[in-house]
Amino acid sequence: MSFYTPGDYAAGDALSAAKVNRDGYSNMTWLYAQYPQRATLYHDESVVMNGNAITGTVDTAQSYMTFFNQSAAAINDQFTHTVRLGAGVYQVKFVGQQHASGGIFEVDIDGASVGDGFDAYSGATQDNADLLDTAFVELTTAGVHTITVTVYDQNGASAGYELRLTTIELIPQVGDL
């Protein structure tokens, strides 16, 4: 399927099913199929919904030599991000840093839970960790989707509620999981 140049009617022409189907069904369906199927979102583009502003830190061991976090961190820190994607099943990666002050957080997309209990704590610092430890989401429609992240707890050994994050990455999966 491809996009057909629309609008070649002349005055007095009768509408034909072929032309209407081309301009309506075929072109609209084609446009709907053209949404991206991958995304990399930088955490400094998140919008803080609760808590302190997001600041950046240079870390030469981390992807993009950077991570971002709400500072100072606190329980109930919350931020949102948006991604424009086609319908499908995606792996969701939170590329960040696990460390001794990491919090426990949950992730929603369009208000539906991707999961909770994600723990950003580690006694030894872990750069470039997938903080979601392999999570997936099914987007049933194409369009702009809103990701909401909330820090709601901490590991018993953690000294804080920080969520150090560089990128949120969405990667398409083939077939059902």
Added chain:
Amino acid sequence: MSFSWVTPPTFADGAGNGPTAANFDAISNDLGFINQEFPIRAEAWHRNDTVVVGNALTVTYSSVARFGHFAEQDPGADGDSFEQSIILAAGTYTMYTIGRSDNQSGKLDWSLNGTIFEAGQNWYSAAPTANVIKTVASVVVVASGRHTLNGTVNGKDGSSGTYHMHLTRTWLVPAEDVV
């Protein structure tokens, strides 16, 4: 008004097969959906900008810069100009630019689709400073679609020696996301 995607109708030739007003409404609804689902964030890496006026962009890798690098037209001059297209939904955004300020930096005018919305953004500082973020509030995007974001060097601080610009990235973010 909010639109949800529905599979567009199809038709067969012959009397009584439509299209009906409801069929056209369904197609109009899908057009509304496509127009509604433009991105509400955009980013432009300076290294990928198109130079409009001045020397080519060069990239310098830096262990103290977020994202590990900055780009500049080298050597920089008054009137240097660069641009990049971005795709955004209509709305009001905050624009951030991260780069390095120093005593050789100029001032930037920012425009969207040829209209200046920020003039004289001053990148001078007496001491070199990495990861400076300049903020422009209330950038209005009138219509959804592809837009041209342009930066043009226009003068310099009285204390600055030249017109260099060491920039990494510009990004636009809405005031809030709708869940």
